[in-house]
Amino acid sequence: MKNKRYTIITVFIAFAMAVGLAGCKKGLLDQHPLNQITDETYWQTSDDATMFATRMYTYMPQDNFVYYEGMSDNGISNDQTTRRFGNSTQDPTISSKEWSYEPMRQAFSFFANVDKVPGMDPALKKRLTAEVKFVLAYRYFIMTTLYGDIPFVNSLITDPTKADLPKTPKADIMKAELDWLDEAAADLPLSYTGADLGRATKGAAMALKARIYLYAGDYQNAAAAAKAVMDLNLYKLYPTYFDFFQKDGDYSSEDIWSFGYTLSVHQNGLRDILGSQALMNGRNILDPTSELVNDYESKNGYYPYTKDPAFVATDPYNNRDPRLRQTVLCPGDIYPYPYFADINQYDPFNNQGDRIGGDLGSRSGYSWCKNVDRYDYVRSGVNNWKAFHYAEVLLNYAEAQNEVAGPAADVIAALDQVRSRAGMPTIAQTFSINGLALNQTNMRNFIRHERRIELAGEGLRYFDVLRWKIGEQVLQGAIYTVDASAGITNISTANGHINKYPKTVVEQRFFNNAKFYVWPIPQFAIDDSKGILTQNPLWK
Template structure:
């Protein structure tokens, strides 16, 4: 069937261009919209570069707050403070409508919890094609044309990667910017074709891009060869994972190639992923940011730095997006004059943080005490979660203040929450999120924020995971995980093993690595994808979302009581992938919907 393709609002004839105004060295810090014709864009060097800069704008959808309203407009709306974590059991917000529908299994192909990602990403892919086709005629030097063409090639691969992570195989449109009135064959490519295409595009782009060590300071945030290698490694690891390698979620002969890389298990896919990660590690251009002057201080400070040795692909946030004070205003306790209650961590997530000796709280030797649940935890816990009794710097008092997230109980059993306690429009779980936020930022001031899209910790854990699956828990695997735990501030122990048991099996090491992913990358947009590619979502994401209520006693101590915030449902196999938007499926008989939808 012929159809009109999906580029609604795509850039043709009249181009909506976001123009850069340099601020603190970032090429994307501030934007102002102009309307320019295609000829005016590519006949002027500044306009040409601004056109490319505009394509960078949507890179951060997995990590920014207000992601739905931003993907649907040029600025986020005040009524959407949701992040990707809220589509999992790890976080809850009082802005609960998108989450509740997805988490309870009531979303439909006409009610996409990701908003307009499908249309937006194809619009950006088309813009990449337009740039690569037209920049050769722009008044730029040959060196800049070569470099920026490679940037656009990577950006196109990135947006494809984002789509296939949530939809499976999608249509690869080639190099030509198809017009909005295009009428032709419309059919999804296989998942394998998409992965192989992305890997090849990353290899090609890398050859024409500077490395992190040769990139100029003013270009920080632009694509490097390292970013290309990192995206390639991420996607090869994904393809090697259980969801895509040997255990397809459907036996339908038409649908299986769209959601699976290999129907039969192929161990060499892990080897290819490990080699891709090792190639990046061997560059010796990236390292973990380590500062254990206070346990785990490097983990905290990393996210507050403008530049660092760990960010391979940074997201240069713009004011009104994730810059200024969005994280603090959305996530800090209400007593900090914030909105409070957006993306409040669940007890499900809190339980994943082990102890400072590296042992999980379920280990009888860990020292965990359920009556004092916040003592001696993994230092990353204190830099991720605001809990009852936590200290948060107050810009008004210029000191660390204790956050009271507890209830008082009357003689008749009635519970009355404190200002920051469990309430509909504050925290629903008994926690607030601290990850990546800056205590010193008030809700009326700002932070020159840069967020991580890919950082070196992911490379180490990806290498450890792939190597463990292919060869078992070798010394290299132990070393990679120990580096992550050392930077986290976990005590080395007498054997300098950071709580890792000697002689673990592949299965035991796999469990450790998966837990490291979960606590290291909380609120960075990883868990939604990781629990699916590991094919554990049907178990983990079907658990009730829990909170922990603190009730103060007459002697000032607390009794902690778990409670269910939301009963989560995971519908198998539907919820392993999002549905292709219904209006797109209806346009062609060749367009196949994902399994279960």
Template sequence: MKHIITILFVGLIFTSCSKVLDKKPEAVFSPANFYKTSADGIAAVSAVYSPLFSPNLYNQVMWVFQDQSTDDAEWGNGRNTANQAKNDLDKYTFTPSTVYFYALWTTCYQAINRANTAIDNIPGITMDATLKSRLIGEAAFLRAFYYFTLVRLYGKVPLITKATKDLSNLNVPRSPVDSVYTQIIKDFTVAENSLPLSYSGTDKGRATKGAAKAFVASVYLTLQQWDKASAKAKEVIDLESQGIYGLWTNYSDAFLVANKNGKESIFEIQALGGGFGQGSFMQGYMRAPYDRGGYGDDPPTKNIYDSYSTSDKRRDVNLKLFTSPPAPSSILFPCYVGKYQDPGATANGEGNNNYPIFRYAEILLIYAEALNEQGSNNPDAYAAINRIRNRAGLNDLTPNLSQGQFRDSVYLERRLELAFEGHRRYDLIRTGKLAEAVNAQNPSIIIKPYQVLFPIPQSERDANHMLDQNPGY
């Protein structure tokens, strides 16, 4: 899906002639005069997608949250960075004023307000009923996605489901976590009931029925509602027989530019190189500084590198270990993310690599985990995880494992399979292993219990006196 970034603005040009002020501006866009045609509805929903690609979300900040604040990536070991915020996330010295918290928070709420505006106004457009239902479903899907992001990182957050129309009633308190999750499930269910299974042409990449089902399964997994998680994951797996989803033969195939929005893709953020201003920054930010002038962000730890067996085909796709030279001898472990490199990109910000938010491989792992939590030695759970392992060149999982042993095996497979795809922090939080894992990777980092949730941005609390802070900050 090509990005359509809709900017709504009022253009007023003041001159020395006072009569100009008596004229009505001709370029004022508002819900009252914008939502007239199906094209308006499409543009409005496309604008809800666009923040996903922002540097404040998946084009940078989310990598810092998901990787550098976990055991998968860490600054130091001979590397220097002038970015204090990244170091603070890395070493858990952050405060409510750390800029990344504000960046992600405000970008998510900007997107939520766009979704609210679309949901409020698209019903009034005279247009094809199927398209109208689809657009409302897409907006609901995206609103749920942004709230799912916020609630997992911050805990209680303001729950706003109506568009902000003026400057009144801007101070909104945080809602209970249960209320936020109830709304998330409701929105994903609306999307599931109104979205198509697939798209064609330039619409590829938009949210689908299968994506809504997959995210509901992920929500239930997060809430430890195992029976609901496995049932919803099975609905997605059943779509494989219809040719909707499947695994590529080779793990590396899932990240080829040629396979964007292919059979393993459930939902991914679209990138378009070629000078359109919509290319991916991953191929530049994550590439080694001595490899075509990369930035060397998200430096993987030896901990994750050593977690792969030498026979695991995923290791050398996900990670690129250099020798010295070309790596400076000061860098103790010169390893970088390898899976998002676009060989055809000529500059940072010009990668054609999509960013995978949800792959079919993950739904198999959700299914395996949820089944095991309902009872050990489930053959379908073994079959699901073994599909992932076998593709990676590994043997079947040892049979007759205890429930705990199988659980740990799934956790490991998620780390290795989904490395640097925006899942690690979420997984460590929901499994209660964040402090343990980070400390095992670097014993000097001691995570205080309250740091499992990020602080509410201080600037937001300054502006909204009804926002309380997470305990401990």
């Protein structure tokens, strides 16, 4: 019989229950009570193995990954856990967001049981095993990136007395991640069609490998890994920046791996998290900061934008990098797809829903439009979460190669691809207009700026802050609202409305200790380990 295909969408319905596994205790490895479905009864068909492997994708980045923006200088959130990480008041009682060994338990259960399936096609088994390795590598990568040294589980633990493990150095776990990705890349296809869209590809494994090396500061290998993705000649930038993050860009030539959503099965929550209340029926849970908005260049490449001779204080969002208004709703902007037919102007000074300080209003005076589904206003949205895409690979390559060999032609070419798609001047033009010498230091600073702009709203800025060790510079001090003290020309003052707003402190941030570059291990995990697992030294 022909095998059924299970996508990362259908898995939410088809495999909502946890498959029971030979168990160990709840605690360090997050075990759950055994289900009536057991290893002995489950692994009967290829469909069982496919469904089990598909469930692994639920451990990959989804819409809530955007909350990491609120932990960086790009965003401010009214979600209290996110906000505490953003203002550096976190502690071990709230640091469990990424602490989970359930993905490892599921992965090694798959490895231990997949050979039991009778008559399974060897090619399918090899591919599914590679998919599971991809997810396993990502989960260890995200945990070690945030927590540092952690316990390393590399087999299925069935003895409860062996469930508590000491830490393994992060560098040793990274070697395992890279091995899994090399093995996965060798066995994964270049692409899929139909219902298999959204599964891991060779390019996805290679892109994750490049990100791992980059975050580790291994620039030689990071450049080589990113270049390998580029040399596949499979990916290219989507023509329009804004549209790529809509449904239009799902599974496109830029989309290396994304978490999928559909109207009938599972919608994303991005409208609630990011969206303007008045224009999008959103909840403004996470807002852009004015610090992010002020970092966008002028359309002509002047940096800061106020250096541009065309700058007008009462029209500060005009003549800017086009990505600004494809990412952020600025005061006075007209949004072309309003939820309410009689309101299409973003106005945080007068609109009841978005008013600064209101129940569902913006904290900063800005809201997001990037990633918010512009078509489906009744529900949250059905556009995919683009976890790995080609623009990031180009930026990863440019950063790593600049660290290896300086701002050579290949670095500039990668950056110019990104800027050309955005409608911005070339590197040569931008450096010239700003009087910058073309050297490694200036290029390093510019690449960091370009990453912030191109990847804004994707959750990656927080990880850049951690690995660049710039928290003391960008996450210390006051976060402000929009500064509209000169007035915003596009906002009418008819009917008693205002078009001015004074620059006001929203919150103070306190990144004043090196411990904030690593997360504390959750207190519950330490308590459950009976002394074997110890807290990260800076958090003791």
